[in-house]
């Protein structure tokens with residue numbers, strides 16, 4: 001078990017890394033666990049309306065940096081993860097989940113009919129713009145879980161909204177794929193001279209952000 005003291009230490013250790021040590025790669029074993037943290041992310045109804053693109057190709061990283069406010073982390077981090085959300089949800093998406101649930105848990109398709117109908121009504125039948133926003137919100141849960149997982153194994157990360165999602169879509173050939181870019185997260189190891197690592201956290205106090213009623 002992670003003790004409360006260990007969790008406190010990990011939370012204090014993490015920060016949005018501005019400068020990565022480009023010579024350090026995340027070991028395969030650690031990276032496998034971090035990939036699983038993406039796969040294991042919970043989502044509303046379990047629908048998983050996302051995909052995670054890992055950009056390994058250096059030339060692609062260089063291109064993406066130019067549309068990420070020039071942020072060096074995109075090129076210098078060990079790995080660069082791009083979080084994609086579904087652009088729309090169809091009955092096929094619902095069926096995919098129902099089939100998976102039936103296969104994994106041995107549940108009959110008939111007994112899942114009510115659950116299926118609810119998803120078709122509430123998600124497939126929803127306003128397209130609401131669905132687009134919903135899928136993006138789900139994707140942020142993956143980002144949060146990923147960042148915490150990184151901190152737990154002492155891998156540094158920089159959540160990154162400072163990018164042009166439409167340009168990402170273009171460079172990554174996503175148009176027409178059913179997915180679009182939401183946010184990114186370069187990960188790796190902090191450079192010893194990243195001055196941001198030593199800065200005190202700026203957070204509103206507990207009494208300002210947590211209210212008990």
Ligand SMILES: Cc1cc2nc3c(=O)[nH]c(=O)nc-3n(C[C@H](O)[C@H](O)[C@H](O)COP(=O)(O)O)c2cc1C
Nearest residue numbers: 014015016017018071158159160161162163183201
């Ligand atoms: C969704 C999201 C997007 C962010 N985008 C960027 C970014 O593009 N570039 C960057 O350097 N930091 C980015 N940040 C980092 C925040 O500025 C940082 O998390 C915040 O100031 C708190 O500091 P800390 O994470 O170091 O504790 C982003 C953070 C979040 C959660």
